[in-house]
Amino acid sequence: MNRQVWSGQLLTFMINADRVGAAALVDKALAEGIEPRQVIADILDPAIVQLGRLWEEETMSLAQNFVASKIAEDTLLRCIPENSVSPQTKGAVVIGNIEDDFHSLGRKTVGLFLAAAGWDVHDLGNDVPAEDFLEKALEVGACVIGASAMMQTTALNIRKLRELIDSRGLAQQIKLAVGGAVFNWRPDLVTEVGGDGTARNAVGVDELCMRLQAQVCGEVTP
Amino acid sequence: MNSYQRVMATLMGQPVDRLPVFAVLGAYGAKLTGVDLRTLYSNAAAYVAGQQAVQSEFGFDLVMTPFVYTAISEAFGGETAWSDNQAPNIRRPGVRSAAEALLLPLPDPEQTGLLPVVLEATRRLANIYKEQVPVIAVLPGPGIMPALIIGMEQWMETVLFDEERARKLLDHTAPFFVSWANALLAAGADCLVITEGMASAEIAPRALFAERFLPLLTATFAQINGPKVLHHTGGRINHNLDLLPGLAGLLGVAVSSKDDLAEARRLIGADLTLIGNLDNLTLPMVSADEVYEMSLARLRTAGNSGHYILCNSAADIPLTTPTENLQAMLSAVAAYSAETGRGI
Numbered sequence: 001m002n003r004q005v006w007s008g009q010l011l012t013f014m015i016n017a018d019r020v021g022a023a024a025l026v027d028k029a030l031a032e033g034i035e036p037r038q039v040i041a042d043i044l045d046p047a048i049v050q051l052g053r054l055w056e057e058e059t060m061s062l063a064q065n066f067v068a069s070k071i072a073e074d075t076l077l078r079c080i081p082e083n084s085v086s087p088q089t090k091g092a093v094v095i096g097n098i099e100d101d102f103h104s105l106g107r108k109t110v111g112l113f114l115a116a117a118g119w120d121v122h123d124l125g126n127d128v129p130a131e132d133f134l135e136k137a138l139e140v141g142a143c144v145i146g147a148s149a150m151m152q153t154t155a156l157n158i159r160k161l162r163e164l165i166d167s168r169g170l171a172q173q174i175k176l177a178v179g180g181a182v183f184n185w186r187p188d189l190v191t192e193v194g195g196d197g198t199a200r201n202a203v204g205v206d207e208l209c210m211r212l213q214a215q216v217c218g219e220v221t222p
Numbered sequence: 223m224n225s226y227q228r229v230m231a232t233l234m235g236q237p238v239d240r241l242p243v244f245a246v247l248g249a250y251g252a253k254l255t256g257v258d259l260r261t262l263y264s265n266a267a268a269y270v271a272g273q274q275a276v277q278s279e280f281g282f283d284l285v286m287t288p289f290v291y292t293a294i295s296e297a298f299g300g301e302t303a304w305s306d307n308q309a310p311n312i313r314r315p316g317v318r319s320a321a322e323a324l325l326l327p328l329p330d331p332e333q334t335g336l337l338p339v340v341l342e343a344t345r346r347l348a349n350i351y352k353e354q355v356p357v358i359a360v361l362p363g364p365g366i367m368p369a370l371i372i373g374m375e376q377w378m379e380t381v382l383f384d385e386e387r388a389r390k391l392l393d394h395t396a397p398f399f400v401s402w403a404n405a406l407l408a409a410g411a412d413c414l415v416i417t418e419g420m421a422s423a424e425i426a427p428r429a430l431f432a433e434r435f436l437p438l439l440t441a442t443f444a445q446i447n448g449p450k451v452l453h454h455t456g457g458r459i460n461h462n463l464d465l466l467p468g469l470a471g472l473l474g475v476a477v478s479s480k481d482d483l484a485e486a487r488r489l490i491g492a493d494l495t496l497i498g499n500l501d502n503l504t505l506p507m508v509s510a511d512e513v514y515e516m517s518l519a520r521l522r523t524a525g526n527s528g529h530y531i532l533c534n535s536a537a538d539i540p541l542t543t544p545t546e547n548l549q550a551m552l553s554a555v556a557a558y559s560a561e562t563g564r565g566i
Contacts (some may be wrong), residue, residue: 017382062378062424100303101311102303105375127303152503153540185501186504
């Protein structure tokens with residue numbers, strides 16, 4: 001069975017919210033000798049990309065996305081030995097729900113997918129003041145901060161973080177990714193709160209972070 | 223016709239002088255009366271004064287009982303995060319797991335936390351507006367209720383990975399949903415709007431709703447003796463509309479701004495009232511003329527059946543929405559009535 005077929009089957013398990021079936025599939029792939037990192041790169045990653053497309057088409061629910069994130073987490077745990085530290089991560093990223101926002105599920109899903117994609121994720125939790133985001137980003141050397149908000153009222157609190165980054169002269173070193181349900185309903189809000197970019201779903205955040213990281217590194221990006 | 227007669231006639235499919243128009247303006251009452259939101263939602267007199275101010279300012283066809291779900295999460299031990307510019311949120315759920323939630327006693331609507339304040343506000347509104355303006359109570363549906371107790375993430379985890387425990391928790395909390403609904407009706411609410419998150423396309427696929435949560439609605443609705451509207455809770459609901467007719471006491475469904483209104487009518491049949499479809503988030507961002515046009519477009523799409531109430535979708539209208547934009551909704555209904563020959 002080629003890896004495209006494996007990936008297609010994993011996607012089917014994600015869509016059907018079948019965590020057990022997905023785990024069995026990953027175990028089978030490993031048992032057949034596929035290297036763990038290839039399971040991640042050739043089976044998990046394409047399934048996640050396809051999942052993102054389905055979300056864009058509005059055919060996926062939060063429940064299915066939640067199961068998919070758990071499957072991604074399970075796959076990582078099966079493929080990465082316990083206590084091992086990956087020698088090469090994509091870099092550090094700091095995420096959290098902005099001050100006054102307590103809707104954590106989307107953020108946690110983002111964290112799982114980012115970790116699956118190879119990022120060193122620092123999740124600050126709910127109700128995070130702008131100062132804490134920036135302090136942690138400077139501490140861990142993150143070039144991307146991801147601020148989440150579900151409501152319009154709390155999304156506007158992200159402006160404080162924008163102002164703080166700008167006032168410290170860090171706009172070229174630290175990029176601000178914003179996300180949450182309200183940004184899907186009102187995409188213009190991304191600019192209004194000073195975001196450097198957004199993704200419509202947790203699956204798309206890896207690509208967003210890579211794009212923003214490239215901007216920091218001075219690479220040409222489309 | 224007064225607002226009460228107009229709304230009840232619309233819900234029952236009877237002729238009206240004009241279509242009703244709603245706007246979810248709970249927190250807006252604080253803006254008009256100058257109290258902070260914590261006072262508004264913690265003091266029955268302050269809340270009722272807010273609704274009186276909203277009614278006096280705009281004259282929409284409803285008054286609302288406090289739309290404050292943190293009163294329920296607090297009643298199960300949760301902690302509330304208060305804000306100056308939005309309705310309160312859950313800072314921390316009462317317990318962290320379904321197993322712990324199963325051990326919690328159910329709150330007494332007349333005794334626990336802020337629940338009596340909500341009931342007292344309902345009684346006062348009913349005393350002032352009974353049979354003049356409908357008193358509409360909003361409450362969370364039985365399928366999403368556990369999320370207020372253990373948090374959304376834990377609830378999703380339980381629903382998706384521990385079906386038996388999820389069923390037990392729903393069995394445990396359903397009697398509270400029923401008792402809370404009946405308490406609101408007994409206090410004077412004329413109609414219940416039940417926000418069932420598990421019916422939303424953004425939360426759960428149709429099969430999950432149909433197999434696990436629709437039977438729960440069927441069982442609990444039969445125990446609540448009053449008119450009900452099922453609300454989309456912010457996400458799309460068209461994918462489930464054909465499943466809803468026949469639920470006990472269901473008179474209408476509130477649809478989201480992303481649902482196709484014409485398709486919604488086809489899916490739900492001729493007998494139930496559709497409510498909403500006006501985008502909440504757009505209201506503070508556009509001109510009054512644009513709100514007028516958006517409103518009129520929806521009335522022209524859905525008003526012909528008579529079973530339609532113009533309303534914003536989702537929860538409270540943002541406090542930054544100008545009064546002119548809200549008045550534009552009323553103007554659109556008047557214009558539509560003139561256009562269609564339903565005189566005011």
